[in-house]
Amino acid sequence: MANTLMAIAAHPGDAFFTMGGTVAQHIQNGGNGVFVSLTLGEKGAPANIPVERYGEMQRAASQEAAKMLGAEFELLTYPDAELPFKDQAALAVCDIIRQHKPDIVITHWSGSWHKDHQNCHLLVRDALFYAALKTMGRKDQPHTVRKLFYAENWEDADNFKPDTYLDISSVVEKWLKACDAYPMWRGQTGFFRYNDYYSSLAVMRGCLSGFRHAVALMSDPNERVSRVRTL
Numbered sequence: 190m191a192n193t194l195m196a197i198a199a200h201p202g203d204a205f206f207t208m209g210g211t212v213a214q215h216i217q218n219g220g221n222g223v224f225v226s227l228t229l230g231e232k233g234a235p236a237n238i239p240v241e242r243y244g245e246m247q248r249a250a251s252q253e254a255a256k257m258l259g260a261e262f263e264l265l266t267y268p269d270a271e272l273p274f275k276d277q278a279a280l281a282v283c284d285i286i287r288q289h290k291p292d293i294v295i296t297h298w299s300g301s302w303h304k305d306h307q308n309c310h311l312l313v314r315d316a317l318f319y320a321a322l323k324t325m326g327r328k329d330q331p332h333t334v335r336k337l338f339y340a341e342n343w344e345d346a347d348n349f350k351p352d353t354y355l356d357i358s359s360v361v362e363k364w365l366k367a368c369d370a371y372p373m374w375r376g377q378t379g380f381f382r383y384n385d386y387y388s389s390l391a392v393m394r395g396c397l398s399g400f401r402h403a404v405a406l407m408s409d410p411n412e413r414v415s416r417v418r419t420l
């Protein structure tokens with residue numbers, strides 16, 4: 190069975206803009222990809238669109254973008270800007286991990302100014318622990334994720350130190366097209382030019398890694414230790 194990469198984000202835009210290139214490349218390489226968003230990001234609604242309506246637009250865009258990349262999309266509808274750091278939420282993420290059994294998980298780095306992003310980071314850490322815990326009885330069997338990465342995100346930049354560069358040259362066009370499903374990608378809902386930032390970032394990271402386009406990932410500091418008897 191092909192191994193699965195799961196991207197878990199606070200908001201759909203974070204999932205697709207900051208983790209989508211990685212997911213697309215994993216699928217291109219023969220793996221499975223699952224996007225998980227813990228909220229709909231509905232409070233990012235512009236003044237002329239009601240919050241509820243914007244949430245539905247975000248849901249539709251996510252389903253379309255996931256389909257374009259051949260990935261699955263899972264949604265936990267916690268209220269945007271109020272994502273709780275609670276065991277109940279960590280267990281909900283644990284259940285999604287046990288259901289899809291990802292080999293690799295990618296999520297937010299902790300160095301964020303955004304409280305939903307910080308809480309997502311913490312929830313995923315706890316969810317990985319619960320998912321692997323054999324004595325934690327849930328619907329599905331325990332599952333241990335092999336590798337955890339953090340994504341590069343303009344809102345989570347504090348102390349982000351990448352150690353892994355992934356060549357996404359062969360999927361970059363497909364990934365950018367999927368991101369275009371979201372009105373916020375082209376700056377239609379706020380001031381930030383997501384399209385310019387993330388497409389340029391892929392070029393910049395490509396320059397540093399010798400690829401045409403790349404994403405930079407950060408390993409969990411706890412996973413950087415090697416235990417060896419010889420070098």
Ligand SMILES: [Zn+2]
Nearest residue numbers: 199200203306
């Ligand atoms: Zn976000």
